[in-house]
Amino acid sequence: MIQLIEPYTEDKIRALKMGDMVHLSGLVYTGRDAVHKFLHEGGKPPVDLQNQIIYHCGPVVIKEKGKWVVKAAGPTTSIREEPYQGHLIEKFTIRAVIGKGGMGPKTLEACKKVGCVYLHAIGGAAQVLAECVTDVLGVSLEEFGSPEAIWAFRVKNFPAVVTMDAHGNSLHAAVLELSRERLKLLV
Amino acid sequence: MRNLKPNLLELVRRTSAELPDDVVNTIVSAATQEQEGSNAQYAMNIIQSNIDMAKLKSAPLCQDTGSILFFVRAPRGFDQLAFEKAAREAVAVATAKGYLRQNSVDSLTGKNTGNNLGPGSPAIHFHQHRGTRVDVRLILKGGGCENVGAQYSLPDVRLNANRDLDGVRKVILDAVIQAQGKGCGPGILGVCVGGDRATGYVHSKEQLLRTMDDVNPEPALAALEKDIVVSANKLGIGPMGFGGATTLLGCKIGALNRLPASYFVSISYMCWAYRRQGFVLNDSGKIVEWLY
Numbered sequence: 302m303i304q305l306i307e308p309y310t311e312d313k314i315r316a317l318k319m320g321d322m323v324h325l326s327g328l329v330y331t332g333r334d335a336v337h338k339f340l341h342e343g344g345k346p347p348v349d350l351q352n353q354i355i356y357h358c359g360p361v362v363i364k365e366k367g368k369w370v371v372k373a374a375g376p377t378t379s380i381r382e383e384p385y386q387g388h389l390i391e392k393f394t395i396r397a398v399i400g401k402g403g404m405g406p407k408t409l410e411a412c413k414k415v416g417c418v419y420l421h422a423i424g425g426a427a428q429v430l431a432e433c434v435t436d437v438l439g440v441s442l443e444e445f446g447s448p449e450a451i452w453a454f455r456v457k458n459f460p461a462v463v464t465m466d467a468h469g470n471s472l473h474a475a476v477l478e479l480s481r482e483r484l485k486l487l488v
Numbered sequence: 489m490r491n492l493k494p495n496l497l498e499l500v501r502r503t504s505a506e507l508p509d510d511v512v513n514t515i516v517s518a519a520t521q522e523q524e525g526s527n528a529q530y531a532m533n534i535i536q537s538n539i540d541m542a543k544l545k546s547a548p549l550c551q552d553t554g555s556i557l558f559f560v561r562a563p564r565g566f567d568q569l570a571f572e573k574a575a576r577e578a579v580a581v582a583t584a585k586g587y588l589r590q591n592s593v594d595s596l597t598g599k600n601t602g603n604n605l606g607p608g609s610p611a612i613h614f615h616q617h618r619g620t621r622v623d624v625r626l627i628l629k630g631g632g633c634e635n636v637g638a639q640y641s642l643p644d645v646r647l648n649a650n651r652d653l654d655g656v657r658k659v660i661l662d663a664v665i666q667a668q669g670k671g672c673g674p675g676i677l678g679v680c681v682g683g684d685r686a687t688g689y690v691h692s693k694e695q696l697l698r699t700m701d702d703v704n705p706e707p708a709l710a711a712l713e714k715d716i717v718v719s720a721n722k723l724g725i726g727p728m729g730f731g732g733a734t735t736l737l738g739c740k741i742g743a744l745n746r747l748p749a750s751y752f753v754s755i756s757y758m759c760w761a762y763r764r765q766g767f768v769l770n771d772s773g774k775i776v777e778w779l780y
């Protein structure tokens with residue numbers, strides 16, 4: 302198990318390899334469809350994304366006794382952001398993207414160029430992942446609706462697997478190829 | 489029928505927070521198949537912790553609480569309209585209580601209705617039978633896995649799949665390859681051979697009402713179900729598509745008659761968060777048995 306702890310420096314990120322299991326601790330910003338489209342179209346980010354992590358997640362957050370509490374915080378499907386992600390990684394020097402299902406060649410290329418990785422969270426593990434959020438630091442772009450806003454979370458020991466590294470390796474591409482080869486032996 | 493609304497609310501709560509025992513047992517035994525220290529084992533461990541934690545906290549297992557699919561078998565004279573009303577009210581309350589996420593969006597305006605009610609939500613399938621009991625089952629099926637479902641029309645030239653069970657096998661395995669880990673695998677397939685494009689998909693979902701250990705009474709389909717699981721698990725896709733031994737936890741296949749001109753194979757992919765519960769009510773509306 303690799304501990305990935307803020308600050309997320311280029312060196313730390315480039316040291317990660319496809320297949321590494323990590324426990325992430327530090328700041329992450331959620332962002333899904335509306336945020337990606339907004340930033341891609343030139344919208345000004347309300348938070349400084351440089352050397353930060355974007356989490357594809359539409360959390361369930363409610364206010365209890367005046368305090369934000371995260372009720373569920375699993376990943377959403379990342380591939381929907383493929384048209385935007387590479388551009389945003391380059392533009393803002395984003396160091397990691399968390400999501401599920403993996404992403405495509407444009408994102409992989411940007412990861413290599415900038416020094417960024419894709420961290421695959423466990424899809425459906427809403428409760429385990431919500432427990433990893435120790436603090437809600439704030440919310441912006443709330444006008445997009447609560448699940449689509451940018452939430453600033455502090456996480457501790459958030460479990461994920463590096464499925465796309467900064468050296469051009471994608472576990473998704475590798476598993477796809479392997480499974481296609483194996484299918485040929487079965488049909 | 490007395491207490492229908494609170495009973496249905498409890499059904500929704502349980503379905504959202506607790507996986508049925510047969511599914512949990514299958515997941516637990518599949519986890520032992522993964523290699524020590526592998527990404528696959530890591531994923532399976534987190535999945536198991538999540539199952540325990542959701543039950544303990546009585547909180548949604550997954551934040552995508554999915555399409556709400558009721559299947560009701562009831563005697564003649566059962567008041568379907570009253571059931572529908574109670575079900576809708578129970579769903580709205582369940583949403584307000586956080587058992588369900590606000591998950592129903594107007595397809596034209598993009599507006600979330602906020603209570604999971606709207607055209608098509610919840611979906612209720614009624615069947616009459618000659619007993620006195622009312623059998624109510626609920627499946628919550630998320631978007632990630634629903635998106636990787638597929639319908640094939642045989643023959644399929646690309647896959648060299650003809651109009652026979654071997655062709656059916658080929659297209660099912662193709663669907664598994666296309667899905668990779670995107671449907672939050674390891675998955676469970678519900679399949680219908682035949683029917684039309686609409687009845688085929690409905691019947692594929694009805695297959696998901698069967699328990700994991702249920703054996704198909706039709707020997708040819710029973711053999712195919714087994715073969716699909718064994719073959720899919722040789723593909724190496726694994727939990728979450730990380731690579732590994734368990735790509736599918738199960739496969740259930742039903743058949744409907746078809747027109748001579750068509751031959752559809754409809755495949756519903758269910759994620760590991762296979763939320764299915766049900767109960768039986770007696771004629772005064774009391775829960776006499778929990779299914780699953």
Ligand code: SF4
Binds near residue numbers: 376552634761
């Ligand atoms: S596919 Fe299933 S486990 Fe994955 S996010 Fe959707 S509902 Fe949750």
